[in-house]
Amino acid sequence: MLVQPAPNDAATATRLDPPALRTRDADRTQQAILRAAMREFSDKGLSGARIDSIAEAAGVNKRLIYYYFGSKEQLFIAVLEQTYADIRNAEAALHLESAAPDDAVRKLVAFTWQHYLAHPEFITLLNSENLHRARHLNQSPRILKVNSPLIQTLADVLERGRRDGLFRGGIDPLQLYISIASLAYFYLSNQHTLSAVFDRDLIKPKALSERLSHITEVVMGYVLL
Amino acid sequence: MLVQPAPNDAATATRLDPPALRTRDADRTQQAILRAAMREFSDKGLSGARIDSIAEAAGVNKRLIYYYFGSKEQLFIAVLEQTYADIRNAEAALHLESAAPDDAVRKLVAFTWQHYLAHPEFITLLNSENLHRARHLNQSPRILKVNSPLIQTLADVLERGRRDGLFRGGIDPLQLYISIASLAYFYLSNQHTLSAVFDRDLIKPKALSERLSHITEVVMGYVLL
Amino acid sequence: MLVQPAPNDAATATRLDPPALRTRDADRTQQAILRAAMREFSDKGLSGARIDSIAEAAGVNKRLIYYYFGSKEQLFIAVLEQTYADIRNAEAALHLESAAPDDAVRKLVAFTWQHYLAHPEFITLLNSENLHRARHLNQSPRILKVNSPLIQTLADVLERGRRDGLFRGGIDPLQLYISIASLAYFYLSNQHTLSAVFDRDLIKPKALSERLSHITEVVMGYVLL
Amino acid sequence: MLVQPAPNDAATATRLDPPALRTRDADRTQQAILRAAMREFSDKGLSGARIDSIAEAAGVNKRLIYYYFGSKEQLFIAVLEQTYADIRNAEAALHLESAAPDDAVRKLVAFTWQHYLAHPEFITLLNSENLHRARHLNQSPRILKVNSPLIQTLADVLERGRRDGLFRGGIDPLQLYISIASLAYFYLSNQHTLSAVFDRDLIKPKALSERLSHITEVVMGYVLL
DNA sequence: CATGAATGAGGTTTCATTCAT
DNA sequence: GATGAATGAAACCTCATTCAT
Numbered sequence: 001m002l003v004q005p006a007p008n009d010a011a012t013a014t015r016l017d018p019p020a021l022r023t024r025d026a027d028r029t030q031q032a033i034l035r036a037a038m039r040e041f042s043d044k045g046l047s048g049a050r051i052d053s054i055a056e057a058a059g060v061n062k063r064l065i066y067y068y069f070g071s072k073e074q075l076f077i078a079v080l081e082q083t084y085a086d087i088r089n090a091e092a093a094l095h096l097e098s099a100a101p102d103d104a105v106r107k108l109v110a111f112t113w114q115h116y117l118a119h120p121e122f123i124t125l126l127n128s129e130n131l132h133r134a135r136h137l138n139q140s141p142r143i144l145k146v147n148s149p150l151i152q153t154l155a156d157v158l159e160r161g162r163r164d165g166l167f168r169g170g171i172d173p174l175q176l177y178i179s180i181a182s183l184a185y186f187y188l189s190n191q192h193t194l195s196a197v198f199d200r201d202l203i204k205p206k207a208l209s210e211r212l213s214h215i216t217e218v219v220m221g222y223v224l225l
Numbered sequence: 226m227l228v229q230p231a232p233n234d235a236a237t238a239t240r241l242d243p244p245a246l247r248t249r250d251a252d253r254t255q256q257a258i259l260r261a262a263m264r265e266f267s268d269k270g271l272s273g274a275r276i277d278s279i280a281e282a283a284g285v286n287k288r289l290i291y292y293y294f295g296s297k298e299q300l301f302i303a304v305l306e307q308t309y310a311d312i313r314n315a316e317a318a319l320h321l322e323s324a325a326p327d328d329a330v331r332k333l334v335a336f337t338w339q340h341y342l343a344h345p346e347f348i349t350l351l352n353s354e355n356l357h358r359a360r361h362l363n364q365s366p367r368i369l370k371v372n373s374p375l376i377q378t379l380a381d382v383l384e385r386g387r388r389d390g391l392f393r394g395g396i397d398p399l400q401l402y403i404s405i406a407s408l409a410y411f412y413l414s415n416q417h418t419l420s421a422v423f424d425r426d427l428i429k430p431k432a433l434s435e436r437l438s439h440i441t442e443v444v445m446g447y448v449l450l
Numbered sequence: 451m452l453v454q455p456a457p458n459d460a461a462t463a464t465r466l467d468p469p470a471l472r473t474r475d476a477d478r479t480q481q482a483i484l485r486a487a488m489r490e491f492s493d494k495g496l497s498g499a500r501i502d503s504i505a506e507a508a509g510v511n512k513r514l515i516y517y518y519f520g521s522k523e524q525l526f527i528a529v530l531e532q533t534y535a536d537i538r539n540a541e542a543a544l545h546l547e548s549a550a551p552d553d554a555v556r557k558l559v560a561f562t563w564q565h566y567l568a569h570p571e572f573i574t575l576l577n578s579e580n581l582h583r584a585r586h587l588n589q590s591p592r593i594l595k596v597n598s599p600l601i602q603t604l605a606d607v608l609e610r611g612r613r614d615g616l617f618r619g620g621i622d623p624l625q626l627y628i629s630i631a632s633l634a635y636f637y638l639s640n641q642h643t644l645s646a647v648f649d650r651d652l653i654k655p656k657a658l659s660e661r662l663s664h665i666t667e668v669v670m671g672y673v674l675l
Numbered sequence: 676m677l678v679q680p681a682p683n684d685a686a687t688a689t690r691l692d693p694p695a696l697r698t699r700d701a702d703r704t705q706q707a708i709l710r711a712a713m714r715e716f717s718d719k720g721l722s723g724a725r726i727d728s729i730a731e732a733a734g735v736n737k738r739l740i741y742y743y744f745g746s747k748e749q750l751f752i753a754v755l756e757q758t759y760a761d762i763r764n765a766e767a768a769l770h771l772e773s774a775a776p777d778d779a780v781r782k783l784v785a786f787t788w789q790h791y792l793a794h795p796e797f798i799t800l801l802n803s804e805n806l807h808r809a810r811h812l813n814q815s816p817r818i819l820k821v822n823s824p825l826i827q828t829l830a831d832v833l834e835r836g837r838r839d840g841l842f843r844g845g846i847d848p849l850q851l852y853i854s855i856a857s858l859a860y861f862y863l864s865n866q867h868t869l870s871a872v873f874d875r876d877l878i879k880p881k882a883l884s885e886r887l888s889h890i891t892e893v894v895m896g897y898v899l900l
Numbered sequence: 901c902a903t904g905a906a907t908g909a910g911g912t913t914t915c916a917t918t919c920a921t
Numbered sequence: 922g923a924t925g926a927a928t929g930a931a932a933c934c935t936c937a938t939t940c941a942t
Contacts, residue, residue: 026905045356048272051933061907066934068905084422126418127352131270134417144421151423174423175439182411183404190410192359193351196369198376198399214400222446251922276916286924288918297916476926495806498722501912511928516913518926534872576868577802581720584867594871601873624873625889632861633854640860642809643801646819648826648849664850672896701901726937736903738939747937906940914932921924 030068032058037065038079042121045128046076076128077136083125084143090115096153101161102224108154109219113184113212123189151177158223167223176223183215255293257283262290263304267346270353271301301353302361308350309368315340321378326386327449333379334444338409338437348414376402383448392448401448408440480518482508487515488529492571495578496526526578527586533575534593540565546603551611552674558604559669563634563662573639601627608673617673626673633665705743707733712740713754717796720803721751751803752811758800759818765790771828776836780898783829784891788859792883798864826852833898842898851898858890 036058040049051072055062069075094111096104116123129137137143154173161167187194191202201207261283265274276297280287294300319336321329341348354362362368379398386392412419416427426432486508490499501522505512519525544561546554566573579587587593604623611617637644641652651657711733715724726747730737744750769786771779791798804812812818829848836842862869866877876882 029905045270045272045353047270048356050931052931062933063907063935064905072933124356126415127356128270130415130417131273131349131352132417134421137418137421144424148422172435172439174425175436178412178419179408179440179443181415182407185415186407186411187403189414190351190355190406192355192357193362194403196359196362197373199369200399210397211400214397215404218404218443218447222443254922275914277914287916288924289922291917292923479926495720495722495803497720498806500910502910512912513914513928514926522912574806576865577806578720580865580867581723581799581802582867584871587868587871594874598872622885622889624875625886628862628869629858629890629893631865632857635865636857636861637853639864640801640805640856642805642807643812644853646809646812647823649819650849660847661850664847665854668854668893668897671898672893704901725935727935737937738903739901741938742902903942904940905942907936907938909936911935912933915928915930917928919925919927921926 026068029058029060029064033060033065033068033075034078034082037075038082038121038125041076041079041128042124045124046072046132049076073136077140080125080129080136081140081142083119083122086119087115087122088148091148091150094150096150096157099157101157101164101166102220104157105161105219105223106216109180109184109216110212112180113215116184116188117208120188123185127189161223166225168225171223176219179222180215180219183218187211187215251293254283254285254289258285258290258293258300259303259307262300263307263346263350266301266304266353267349270349271297271357274301298361302365305350305354305361306365306367308344308347311344312340312347313373316373316375319375321375321382324382326382326389326391327445329382330386330444330448331441334405334409334441335437337405338440341409341413342433345413348410352414386448391450393450396448401444404447405440405444408443412436412440476518479508479510479514483510483515483518483525484528484532487525488532488571488575491526491529491578492574495574496522496582499526523586527590530575530579530586531590531592533569533572536569537565537572538598541598541600544600546600546607549607551607551614551616552670554607555611555669555673556666559630559634559666560662562630563665566634566638567658570638573635577639611673616675618675621673626669629672630665630669633668637661637665701743704733704735704739708735708740708743708750709753709757712750713757713796713800716751716754716803717799720799721747721807724751748811752815755800755804755811756815756817758794758797761794762790762797763823766823766825769825771825771832774832776832776839776841777895777899779832780836780894781891784855784859784894785887787855788887788890791859791863795863798860802864836898841900843900846898851894854897855890855894858893862886862890 033054036054037049040054040057044050049072051062051065054075055065058065065075069078090111094107096108099107129135151173154177158167158171158173158176162169162171187202194200195202202211258279261279262274265279265282269275274297276287276290279300280290283290290300294303315336319332321333324332354360376398379402383392383396383398383401387394387396412427419425420427427436483504486504487499490504490507494500499522501512501515504525505515508515515525519528540561544557546558549557579585601623604627608617608621608623608626612619612621637652644650645652652661708729711729712724715729715732719725724747726737726740729750730740733740740750744753765786769782771783774782804810826848829852833842833846833848833851837844837846862877869875870877877886
């Protein structure tokens with residue numbers, strides 16, 4: 001059973017082996033598979049995804065997917081890992097700790113919105129994973145152990161804001177984080193049913209910028225005194 | 226190809242045909258299928274659901290599903306119709322127009338939360354339908370035409386609140402409605418991945434009541450002046 | 451999961467339902483599958499057997515095999531059950547208890563030899579099952595519970611022979627039974643390697659009758675005083 | 676296509692080529708493959724065996740198996756050759772010709788039993804080969820040409836016993852040899868199904884020694900006057 | 901001498917759906 | 922109104938084998 005976890009590591013660690021010419025192809029192949037899989041899984045869900053389509057899209061022999069990832073489920077896990085690694089890396093680049101409290105919250109809101117907008121696959125993958133009650137996530141120590149430090153950072157921001165007399169007290173940082181995520185995520189995740197039911201194009205540029213304004217106001221209306 | 230769209234009506238209208246002893250049975254069978262299908266689709270998603278499982282759970286022969294609903298997709302549509310009918314009926318009983326503006330908003334928040342909590346299948350079904358870009362919804366005039374009057378009601382509430390000097394002006398009722406839904410929906414929809422990643426039980430009673438408090442505060446913090 | 455154990459029962463119970471016209475086809479189909487499977491499994495072993503070949507030989511759709519038997523392994527179990535049922539039935543018709551002791555033993559030897567000769571599939575199936583350490587047998591209460599009464603019958607025969615002053619005492623009936631089986635089974639089971647190594651045709655009629663004479667002499671030489 | 680038949684010879688002859696440092700390694704590698712293959716083939720049969728498992732168990736790259744043995748089938752042949760070579764060597768050390776006739780027969784019975792007991796892979800490999808109608812054996816002049824001289828030796832023993840008035844006359848040495856093998860082989864080969872069906876542990880030490888006593892008595896009961 | 905990457909053919913199994921009664 | 926039998930297409934996965942280095 002040969003399952004190299006390597007590809008995901010590539011997101012966090014920089015590759016330093018210059019003479020690694022032989023592994024190059026393997027790496028590139030795995031990356032191609034992962035990319036194709038991410039697209040297919042996010043497009044069709046876990047049960048709807050087809051290994052054949054992934055192989056074709058990646059331009060590799062179907063057998064190779066099993067060679068590198070073992071099974072459809074393990075490939076799905078690898079995709080999840082990659083997806084979480086991506087958002088963790090992006091979050092880490094935010095540096096909320098160095099901004100003024102209110103700016104930090106606005107920045108977080110904007111970042112969250114932009115990230116979901118730029119990575120629609122994140123949303124559908126998470127929906128799939130929730131349909132499966134996080135069964136795969138709970139199998140991946142890689143994801144679980146890298147617990148996001150964002151909540152702690154946000155707690156610090158909130159505390160600073162409260163001390164500055166800007167923010168209300170008693171805000172649970174996790175609740176706030178989830179709420180920010182909610183306001184951005186749901187709009188995008190449910191855009192199709194919402195558009196259908198309310199007969200309104202929610203995705204045109206104007207609607208998107210209006211949404212960001214709105215959720216910023218909602219969040220700031222809550223945290224600011 | 227004999228496809229009776231009738232079964233869904235059964236939710237709103239009772240069939241009264243006098244010579245309908247056999248029709249009663251037919252009705253009961255269709256309801257059993259619908260109930261089983263709702264459970265299966267919400268549990269496994271559209272591609273994950275199995276016609277065999279639905280038939281077994283409903284205690285009917287598989288062939289009957291085709292007899293009454295035509296195909297898996299049409300059965301899914303019927304389930305969606307039923308689900309939307311349920312929430313429309315519940316919303317209609319809210320009577321926001323007769324409450325004080327701030328009470329009306331609080332009532333809407335609480336209702337939304339309670340409804341999602343009481344109908345977890347609503348969430349997973351909508352996620353499935355969004356995965357499919359609302360393809361089925363857009364095939365169902367039944368759902369689309371019964372456009373929710375709630376947005377108009379909410380607009381009236383907001384206008385009353387603004388006139389009373391309670392609410393801020395310029396609130397888009399649809400944005401607010403979506404935000405309220407977001408704050409409730411996302412927490413429940415993504416409970417499994419959130420619980421896994423943050424290692425916290427989000428579903429225990431205390432957590433649930435805290436969440437309702439939180440989202441109420443967020444919404445009221447936004448609308449109130 | 452629909453696995454009718456019925457076909458095997460047919461060996462022991464006589465079918466009495468005259469109006470069972472509808473089930474006829476199902477029965478016939480299952481029997482056809484079983485027969486084809488027995489041939490394929492005995493010819494190729496469990497791993498060597500192909501579901502496709504079985505379906506083709508039985509003249510049925512491959513899917514039907516799963517419909518009736520669930521999986522390749524369960525089909526193999528059904529074949530084993532049938533095979534054991536066949537020999538049990540044949541043994542039951544021997545009536546050793548009513549023969550003179552020495553005749554009874556000769557009869558058992560001859561019967562064993564003839565049965566193995568007439569049912570070569572019995573030998574290869576048992577070899578397969580032993581390769582798998584009786585994994586399937588141990589899953590089949592049907593086989594295990596119908597413990598052969600032959601050992602008890604043979605014990606009675608041996609005791610009668612001893613009392614008559616014909617047989618030596620202290621013979622373990624199970625050991626003897628296994629030895630009789632050995633002498634017949636091994637010759638047939640290993641005929642191909644033996645023929646190759648000793649360059650002699652062991653299967654020509656003359657060789658077969660000589661073998662039966664030989665094993666009869668061996669067994670009688672042992673039991674007779 | 677480079678297929679060295681050498682490795683099997685290694686069992687009997689030691690290669691002594693002076694400049695053979697690399698050859699030593701090659702030899703060791705081939706032996707490792709052979710040992711792993713013997714285990715795998717005897718455990719799973721020919722179709723059940725996996726080249727991957729063999730490579731892993733031998734600790735060598737899969738490609739090497741093809742380099743040294745050409746194909747799965749040829750590897751199987753090599754294993755068979757090794758197995759037959761082992762028993763021929765052991766038989767040669769028996770020296771039945773120098774023992775008293777009755778001792779010689781007892782010795783042969785005991786040897787056969789002990790050899791099968793000590794080499795369970797011999798049994799399963801032969802069963803596999805018989806399933807394949809000795810197809811591989813017949814391709815191996817190496818095995819066929821080293822025809823066992825045991826039958827002739829046994830013939831001499833029987834003749835001596837007859838002349839001494841100890842043994843009955845007219846015993847076919849090949850029949851007797853096969854019978855001795857039968858009595859030992861079948862018990863061990865079919866231990867799993869026998870144990871299951873008769874619900875008795877046939878492999879515990881007491882059972883084993885009883886079996887040897889029994890088969891010795893059976894054989895001696897037959898040959899002795 | 902040795903190896904990791906790659907493959908095509910084919911294996912078992914699944915599934916929505918239809919036939920015949 | 923209801924059902925058990927049957928199916929074709931396609932899904933996931935496996936395996937012996939070869940390529941390229």
